[in-house]
Amino acid sequence: MEKLESKQMVAMEDNNDHIEGEHLKVATGILARLGEELTPDPDQGIMELVRNSYDADATDCVIEIIVEATNRTSLLISDNGEGMDYHNIKHGWLVLGKSRKSEYLLTKKGRIPVGDKGLGRLAALRMGKEAILISRPASEPGIEYEVCLDWDKYDTVEFLEDVKLDIKRRVTDKSSGIEILITDLRIPLNRREIERLARHILLLSDPFSNATGFNPSLIAPGYDDIERKVRNAYFDEAEYHLIAEVNGSGIADVRVVDWKGSVRWHTENLNPEKQFSTVAARFDLWVFLLDSKTFSSRNATKKEVKEWLKVVGGVHLYQRHLRVRPYGDSGHDWLEMNLSRVKSPEERPSTNTSIGRVILQEADERLVQKTDRMGFIENDAFHELKRFAKEALDWMAKMRLKEAEARRAKERQDSTSSVKRRTEKLDEIIKAQLPDDKQIIVKKAIEEYKRAVGRETEALREDLQLYRSLATAGTTxxxxxxxxxxxxxxxxxxSEIIKIRGEKAFGQQYSLIGKQVELIRKSAQSLRSFASLPLYLLKRDKRRGGNVNVHDVIEAMRMLFGPFLENSKILLNLEFVDSVPFVVGSVALLEAIIANLITNTINAFKVEGARTTGRQVTVRTLLSGEKVLIQVMDNALGIVDIDLDEIWLPGRTTFADGTGFGLSIVRDAVNDLSGKVYAIPQGEMGGAEFTVELPIAGGNGA
Amino acid sequence: MVHKPIEHPSLKIDRVAVIDDDEKEIEIAVWQIEDAGLEPVVITGPFENIDDLMAKIMSSAQAALCDHRLNPYGYATFNGASLVARLYENKVPAILITQYNEMDTAVSIREWRRHIPVLLPRHQATSETIVKGFEKCLSELFGNIHLNRKPHRVLLRIDNLTQDGGENVIDAFLPGWDFQRAVRFPAALIQCEIEPKVGQYLFAKVNIGSVDPDELFFFDFEVAPEPEEDDGLA
Incomplete structure (x- = not known):
């Protein structure tokens, strides 16, 4: 071979000739590049095989995970579809990356193919040592073909075409369909992966209806349990059902039906000013109120619905009756429902309290799936679809909020007169039903009870007053x-100008007033920086949700509190972890946490007996798995004269001029950011130590 | 006072116009300009037409020190940022002063920021920073643009469309500047044939050399082409 090549080269040099018949070759390493490296999740590859079964008009597709005695795991995917003949195997199944995007022909059963470019399939086939295909084409009854891909063989050669494949043909008595056996999985599927696969299989064909006539199933350990959870539908228990439909002209009709089936709110044109330029689609969302009061009169228990939502919750997206991942997958909140809930928690559903689907109406090529099959290409049509769904959610939230406000106003009005009426009724009953001597005892007991309730109401009223005064203090x-x-x-x-001019005019003499002028300047500077604090905290765009850089917020708070800390002679140390942690939320929420913890520290040094020198506070960040820890600790006296549980309660404080609301706000803000907060009365530095634990947003920005 | 003009090969500054709606601020500015060795020229309002004020400034001074909010005490119907930008177009060095930096930079100032080389928060305005500011203006106006002010064509993704102080604004991520931090700018900066949408990708010219988000300016928006359906792997 080499000799021939060199002869040809010599011939070329001698005669200025050319060599014909060469072509590009593909190295075997490309299999890994296009297979497992492009589609790393095994379940995603397997789902591609299931989609192929759908395209082949199968009604059933079974995925079986076989664990052998030797602990080897194999995977068998079989269906009862049309199968493939020799031609289809050779020119279809064995060809990688051949696009079928122009093939929008319906299948015999009238399905629109959802088929792929062969790359996800490759990843699945490469999960084991061998992939064996047995195909029984419907066009050739009684015949089956077999082809085996032995991946080890590809490791011993240089180019893909160096491995010869045999397609065997033989007689069979089985009916048409496909079997794919992937033997000796390189990485056995663990329970978590099987659970994930099970969820995808169950949600693949719209579990809300049976329109597809396609039933994929899984035979694997633990599957029955998951299947039961998914198949149990609790839609009737939903408090609200949002139905939003956008038609081909971009007009959206939205209505909300309550649990009794009555239409609560309806709009025929969601956004008349700006219609939705996207594909025709329908968005359904079932919203659950997961509280004991709501479930006391329902058929299902709160626990059952909660568990069901945990498995199936989220808004899933269906195109051509089949689910498009990752929309609605755990952690993929594509309509940002959780974020909207953080920003305005009242009357907003989250992915844990709702389930939904967006069904795209038939074939519209404006929405195209990405090559790696994870979602749609984010073009205009897709963004508009998202806008449609999000505006429908916003509209429902607005309607619910309006109703909640009206309800609250009425409740306030009703409660006073209702108490009066019930007290009168109670007196009547006592008078009518009890003998005179018993009446006195009962009336006395009731009076005592009323006084206790009165005291509690009074305390609540005081809390409310305090909250209102704080709010007024904030705005003023x-x-x-x-x-x-x-x-x-x-x-x-x-004062700066006086200094400049004074030094010029009076020279040495200026020193007589220099210090006094400097004090005026410094005092004015402090005043300006104090005045900038509320304006800084109230900056509007801080309440916008997004990824927030924890270190930036802490730095900004240090700047803001600088003059306060300096006045109180407190040294602030920052100890930051090397990488930069981001959290999902708003700057305002994170500022509320840091600002209140620092204020708490400043107050802690004002207490009688607290040290007068060497005052220090440390703000430290640490990473722990997927969490960022923010620690604020000082060397004051620590948490004394109050129970640790009570420090979080509104109005509880041991500081003379404290409001008692700082730590309540910290607790609420941490909660809004899905985190936790702990306190240690006497921590590492001797004083109080607070640790805030927040989930990191999508890893660390280095 | 010793008179000490600011010299540049293309322009000499010795008279500075003071534009402010607050009399106390005018007095302070006058003292500071005097301390800088320049001659202050107080332009008294009110003005309903920006061209009238421009004409007054250009006929009596070579530079201007201009407050941003001119409306509260009834000095002008327009804001200082728009005035400074117009002066820039006429090669008149001008510094914009703002008291409410936090509130104004993202919207009412950003709209004109491309033509505002120097923005001074009021507490930072001293005779020294004023002189430095005019030097920076001269440098930019006559061709020497600082790296922080050089625009580059970059990709941005619209994250949110909302309102800020009654103005339609856009929050966008510029991965080429900082992929974690959204920047707010007025929607009016985008030419009307582009209809901004959440999630949309646009190209724009932005001075991404600046670290401070308040200094960023945006112009020449284009809709970015949609990602290709066939990425060559098929």
Missing amino acids: SAVFAHEASKPATQIEKV
Whole structure:
């Protein structure tokens, strides 16, 4: 071979000739590149094989995980579809990456093919040592073909075409269909992967209806349990059912039906100003109120519905009756329902309290799936589809919020007169039903009870008053800050001008007033920085959701609190972890946590007996798995004279001029960010130590 | 006061116009300009037409120190940012001063930021920073643009469409600047033939050399082509 090549080269050099018949070759390493490296999740590859069964008009497709005694695991996928003949195997199944995008012909059963480009399939086939295909074409009854891909053989050669494949033909008595056996899986499927696969299989064909006539199933350990959970539908227990339909002209009709089946709210044109330029689609969302009161009169228990939602919850997307991943997968909240709920928790469903589907109406080529089969290409039509679903959710939230506000107003009005009426009724009953001597005892007991309730109501009223005064203090301090910052800056600048001019005019003599002018400048500077605090905290775009850089927020708080800390002679140490942690939420929420913990520290040093020198506070960040820990600790006296559980309660404080709301706000803000907060009365530095634990957003930005 | 003009091969500054709606601020600015060795020229309002004010400034001074909010005490019907941008187009060095930096930079100032080389928060305005600011303006106006101010064509993704102070605004991620941090700008900056949508990718010219988000400016928006359906793997 080499000799021939060199002869040809010499011939070329001598005669200025050319060599014909060469072609590109493909190295065997490409199999891994296009297979397992492009589609790393085994379940995704397996789902491609299931989709092939759908395209082959199968009604059943069984995926079986076989664990042998030797602990070897194999995978068998079989269906009762049309099968493939010799030609289809040779020119279809054995050809990788051949696009079928122009083939929008319906199958014999009238299905629109969902087939792939062969790459996901490759990843699945390469999961084991061998992949054996047995195909029984419907066009040739009684005949079956077999072909075996032995992957080890590809490791011993250089190019793909160096491995010869035999397609065997033989007689069979089985009916048409396909069997694919993947032997000796390189990485055995663990329970979590099987569970994930089971969920995908169950949700693949719309579990909300039987329109597809396609039943994929899995034979694997633990599958029955998952299947039961998915198949148990609790749609009737939903409090609200949102039905939004956008037609081909981009007009969206939205209605919300309550659990009794009555239409609660309806709009025929969701956004008349800006219609949705996307494919015709229908969005259903069932919203559950997972509280004991709601479930007391229902058929299912709260626990059952909760478990069901845990498995199937989220908004799934169906195209041509089959589910498109990853929409609705765990952690893929494509309509940002959880984020919207964080921003405005009232009357908003989350993926844990709702289940939904978006069904795209028949073949519309404006939405195209990506090559790796994970979702649609994010083009205009897709963004508009998202906008349609999100605006429908916003509209429902707005309607529910309006109703909640009206309800609250009525409740406030009703409660006072209702208490009065019931008290009168109670007196009547006592008078009518009890003998005179018993009446006195009962009335006395009731009076005592009323006093106790009265005290509690009074305490709540005080809390409410305090919250209202804090809110008023917040709004007025913003106004004050806005007005005060200008004169404060003016004083600061005029003192600078006095200094410049004074030094020029009086030379040495200026030192007689220099210090006093400098004090004016510094005081004005402090005033300006105090005034900037509420304005900074109230900056509008801080309440916008997104990824928030934890270190940036802590740094900003250090700047903001600088003058306060300096006045109190507190040294603030920052100890940051090397990589930069981000959390999902808003700057305002994270600021609420840090600002209140720092304020708490400043107050802690004001307590009698607290040290006067060497005052220190440390703010530290640490990473722990998928969480970021923010620790705020000081060397004051720690948490004393109050139960640890009580520090989080509104209004509870041991500081003379504290409001008792700082730590309640910390707790609520941490909760909104799906985190946890702990306190240690006397921590590492001797004083109180708070640890806030928050989930990291999509890993660390280095 | 010793008179000490700012010299540049293309322009000499010795008279500076003071534009402000607050009399106390005018007085302070006058003192600061004097301390910088320049001659202050106070332009008294009110003005309903930006061209009238431009004409007054250009006929009496070579540079301007201009407050952003000119409306509260009834000085002008337009804001300082738009005035500074117009002066820039006429090669007049101008510094914009703002008291409410936090609130104004993302929207009402960003709209004109491309033509505002120097923005000084009021508390940072001193005779020294004013002189440095004019030097920076001169440098940019006559061709020497600082790296922080050089625009580059970059991709951005619209994350949110909302309102800020009654204005339609856009929050967008610029992966070429900082992929984790959204920047807000007024929707009015995008030419009307483009209808912005959440999730949409656009190209725009942005000075991504600046680290400070408040300094970013945007212009020349284009709709980015959609990703190709066939990425060559098929």
